[in-house]
Amino acid sequence: MSTDRILSVDQLTMRFGGIVAVQELSFTAERGKITALIGPNGAGKTTVFNCITGFYKPTAGSIGLTHANGSQFAIERLKDFRISKQAKIARTFQNIRLFPGMTPLENLMVAQHNTLMRASGFTFLGLIGVPSYRSAEQDAIALATRWLKRVGLLDRADDAAGNLSYGDQRRLEIARAMCTGPALLCLDEPAAGLNARESAALSELLLSIRAEGTSILLIEHDMSVVMEISDHIVVMDHGVKIAQGSPREVRDDPRVIAAYLGTDEEEAAAVMESES
Ligand SMILES: Nc1ncnc2c1ncn2[C@@H]1O[C@H](COP(=O)(O)OP(=O)(O)OP(=O)(O)O)[C@@H](O)[C@H]1O
Numbered sequence: 001m002s003t004d005r006i007l008s009v010d011q012l013t014m015r016f017g018g019i020v021a022v023q024e025l026s027f028t029a030e031r032g033k034i035t036a037l038i039g040p041n042g043a044g045k046t047t048v049f050n051c052i053t054g055f056y057k058p059t060a061g062s063i064g065l066t067h068a069n070g071s072q073f074a075i076e077r078l079k080d081f082r083i084s085k086q087a088k089i090a091r092t093f094q095n096i097r098l099f100p101g102m103t104p105l106e107n108l109m110v111a112q113h114n115t116l117m118r119a120s121g122f123t124f125l126g127l128i129g130v131p132s133y134r135s136a137e138q139d140a141i142a143l144a145t146r147w148l149k150r151v152g153l154l155d156r157a158d159d160a161a162g163n164l165s166y167g168d169q170r171r172l173e174i175a176r177a178m179c180t181g182p183a184l185l186c187l188d189e190p191a192a193g194l195n196a197r198e199s200a201a202l203s204e205l206l207l208s209i210r211a212e213g214t215s216i217l218l219i220e221h222d223m224s225v226v227m228e229i230s231d232h233i234v235v236m237d238h239g240v241k242i243a244q245g246s247p248r249e250v251r252d253d254p255r256v257i258a259a260y261l262g263t264d265e266e267e268a269a270a271v272m273e274s275e276s
Pocket of ligand 1: 020040041042043044
């Protein structure tokens with residue numbers, strides 16, 4: 001069977017002093033699919049994200065990313081700014097990290113800084129408004145406006161981002177990541193703090209992003225979101241992979257139920273069932 005992998009994590013290990021946060025973890029993510037990384041608190045999920053997005057250099061192992069055109073990147077060896085710029089990996093954070101004093105539109109313009117800097121020739125050409133820079137700026141505004149519309153924030157474009165509701169800020173973060181044109185979008189608990197209606201809207205947004213061809217790697221505790229939108233799920237506990245498969249396979253796996261939701265398998269199964 002032929003597969004089109006965008007991400008291959010191989011024998012990834014991350015130690016912090018005596019703590020082994022991730023141990024010899026291997027998994028893959030398919031292009032154009034949603035892959036979820038789940039597991040109980042402290043399982044090592046965010047540490048994996050931090051390795052994939054260049055915040056940490058892994059203690060051992062490799063992380064390969066392959067673009068649709070065949071370009072390959074050894075992420076663990078790339079400098080972190082090249083991971084977003086060249087490998088085209090974008091991420092959001094568990095704790096929202098917008099520029100709260102800037103408007104939503106400005107936040108989305110900052111995300112396109114690399115493109116705009118290139119168009120300005122990295123000099124004052126941008127300041128004096130040479131035509132190529134002006135056209136790049138217009139494109140950047142158009143892209144930002146498209147995303148504001150997409151996440152339902154066009155009418156809030158001029159408010160301070162910090163004044164938006166929590167759910168709006170979460171969607172704005174995703175829009176900001178998408179404005180960088182990522183090949184792989186990494187989302188760290190995007191549904192955290194959202195109500196049921198906002199979670200449903202988030203699921204819809206992520207499915208539409210996938211439908212347009214962007215691959216998604218998702219850490220999420222909200223099982224309704226994970227089970228509804230994931231194509232493939234990798235389950236971690238205590239730094240290692242304990243299971244993987246389709247939402248149904250993972251939901252029915254007793255190891256997952258026991259590890260993820262506690263030691264009482266019957267009670268855990270009931271919760272898992274009610275949330276899916
Ligand atoms: N910078 C760090 N220094 C020391 N220990 C760390 C560091 N980052 C993570 N850890 C430890 O590594 C382990 C895995 O943490 P991690 O945040 O990756 O888990 P997680 O699965 O994302 O948890 P959660 O669902 O609660 O966010 C934990 O024991 C944590 O305390």
